[in-house]
Amino acid sequence: MRIILFTLVLNLLFLFSAVLLAKEHNLKMVISQGRAVIQSNDLQLAKKRALDEALYLASLQGGAKIDGYSSIDEKTSLKENLLVRPSSQIVDFKVLDESNDETHFTIKIQAAVFHGPDDIDCDIKKKINLSYLKPKFIVSSKLPAWTNGLPSVISQSIFLNLQSLNKINLINKNSFYVDTNKVNKISHELDYESLTENSIRIKNGEYSVISEIKLDFAKSRLHRFSNEILFYIKLNLYKGPNYNFVDSFSYNFSLDLGNETGYPHIDGFYKASKEKIIDLTKLSLSKFHYRLLDKLSCMPLESEVVLRNNQILVDLGTNQGLSNGKVGLVSTTKNMDYSTTDWSVLTVISANRDYSILEPLNPKIKGGELEGKIIRFMN
Numbered sequence: 303m304r305i306i307l308f309t310l311v312l313n314l315l316f317l318f319s320a321v322l323l324a325k326e327h328n329l330k331m332v333i334s335q336g337r338a339v340i341q342s343n344d345l346q347l348a349k350k351r352a353l354d355e356a357l358y359l360a361s362l363q364g365g366a367k368i369d370g371y372s373s374i375d376e377k378t379s380l381k382e383n384l385l386v387r388p389s390s391q392i393v394d395f396k397v398l399d400e401s402n403d404e405t406h407f408t409i410k411i412q413a414a415v416f417h418g419p420d421d422i423d424c425d426i427k428k429k430i431n432l433s434y435l436k437p438k439f440i441v442s443s444k445l446p447a448w449t450n451g452l453p454s455v456i457s458q459s460i461f462l463n464l465q466s467l468n469k470i471n472l473i474n475k476n477s478f479y480v481d482t483n484k485v486n487k488i489s490h491e492l493d494y495e496s497l498t499e500n501s502i503r504i505k506n507g508e509y510s511v512i513s514e515i516k517l518d519f520a521k522s523r524l525h526r527f528s529n530e531i532l533f534y535i536k537l538n539l540y541k542g543p544n545y546n547f548v549d550s551f552s553y554n555f556s557l558d559l560g561n562e563t564g565y566p567h568i569d570g571f572y573k574a575s576k577e578k579i580i581d582l583t584k585l586s587l588s589k590f591h592y593r594l595l596d597k598l599s600c601m602p603l604e605s606e607v608v609l610r611n612n613q614i615l616v617d618l619g620t621n622q623g624l625s626n627g628k629v630g631l632v633s634t635t636k637n638m639d640y641s642t643t644d645w646s647v648l649t650v651i652s653a654n655r656d657y658s659i660l661e662p663l664n665p666k667i668k669g670g671e672l673e674g675k676i677i678r679f680m681n
Contacts, residue, residue, distance in 0.1 A: 329629055329647075329680045331663075333398070334360040335410045340402065348407035349400065360413040361392050392416075393631065394647035394663045414629065414647040414663055429623035430470045430598050433504055434461050436479040437513035444519035445531060446559070448576050452583065453515045456535065459584045460513060463591040470595065480512065482538075482545040503543050505656055506605050507622030509598060510540045522558060529559040531579070533586070537594055541601070548601070551593045555586050604678040607632060607648075607660070609669040614648065614660040616677060624653045630660070630679040632672055648677060 336356030340348040395413035402408065439453035457476070465472045504510050514536040522528030533555050539548040560574045603623060608615045618624050628650040646667050652659040662672070 329393070329414060329416045329631070330363075331412060331629070332360050332363040332415050333410065333412050334363065335408065337406050337408045340405060340407055345402065345407060348402070349409060352400075352407045352409040353397075353411070356409055356411045357392055357395065357413065360395070360411065360415060363415060393645035396664050412663070416631075416645075431473065431505075431508040431622065432464065432470050432598065433473045433475045433508070433510040434464065435475050435510050435512045436477060437515055439513075439515040439517075441517045442519045445517060449517055449531065449579075452517060452580070455580055456515050456533075456583060456587065457513055459587050460537070460591060463587065464511075464594070467591070467595055470598070475510075480510070480545065482512070482540060482547070485545045504540075504545070505617070505621065506542045507603055507618040508542065509548070509601070510545065511594065512538045512540070514538065520556070530556045531559055532556050533583070535587075535590070537590075539594065539597065549597055551590070551597075553587075553590050557582050557586075602678050604630075604676055607669075607672045607675050607677050609673040612669065614662070614669045614672060615657055616660060617657050618679075619654045619656045619658050621655050624650055624658050624679065626650055626653050628653070628658075628679055630677040632675045632677045646672060648672075 338351035516534040
């Protein structure tokens with residue numbers, strides 16, 4: 303009993319630590335100040351050293367690693383040494399103020415400090431817009447006639463399960479059929495029509511799901527007199543107006559239809575009723591939708607940067623979860639795996655329904671340098 307209790311405590315501590323670590327992975331804006339002595343009237347060298355100090359102090363605000371070790375000199379004196387290193391990196395910064403007097407040069411900066419790349423996109427609190435489109439289904443002719451209504455039951459059950467998740471804004475587009483292989487590709491042009499369009503199309507930063515339902519007939523694995531109905535259900539997840547494929551979630555199961563011995567009084571006694579099959583089908587689907595939620599929670603909010611009338615724009619807005627002050631990262635190398643150091647940081651200064659105006663942290667960065675690049679917003 304003590305061993306079991308000890309194991310449970312360890313597991314709880316491990317999970318708690320994992321949650322804390324996950325929360326440490328973020329991007330934050332910090333302000334720091336560096337100061338350096340002016341030597342031989344060399345202002346440029348003093349400015350560089352002051353900036354180096356400001357950057358170092360800013361990176362420490364994002365987290366620090368402290369290593370300790372002991373050493374003994376020739377007089378056998380024991381010394382304790384501490385080595386402090388930043389555990390985060392500065393991805394962008396701008397100078398807020400700089401000044402100097404007769405002896406020192408002082409510089410003040412605002413920096414974007416990034417700490418930990420793992421799981422930064424997973425956020426179960428973010429806004430998720432999901433459209434539920436018309437399902438595709440096939441029913442075997444060998445099954446009883448009443449099973450032709452089962453795909454509608456399955457589709458409705460999946461929809462209601464997704465609707466019960468308060469983290470998802472589910473839009474019912476069940477009457478619209480979309481052939482994702484024949485979708486006309488839509489550009490990121492932010493013209494008047496695309497910004498004011500109120501059609502059925504999925505906007506950038508939003509998702510859609512199409513169910514594929516197949517029902518088949520089989521002889522039971524229990525004995526040769528029993529029949530089964532085989533369920534093959536797949537949820538295909540797509541992103542944006544071009545229906546870019548994201549992932550597919552499959553779930554297969556079977557239910558017993560009852561005996562078919564040729565003796566009506568025996569078959570009627572063991573036959574599974576339509577109502578029972580429907581209830582068991584709904585019960586079998588009761589957890590399936592959580593797989594889709596897990597995937598959506600870890601999808602990054604990203605889009606292409608567009609330059610219009612000297613304004614940096616992105617076709618994401620409040621409908622997709624952006625708000626004023628939201629911070630995003632742009633890699634000039636189009637590498638979004640956070641291994642590059644060539645970043646620009648942009649902040650939302652005006653969030654509208656389906657588009658936002660951005661401003662770079664570093665004023666030296668021009669919109670033309672960012673146009674066509676992908677920006678990924680931090681959760």
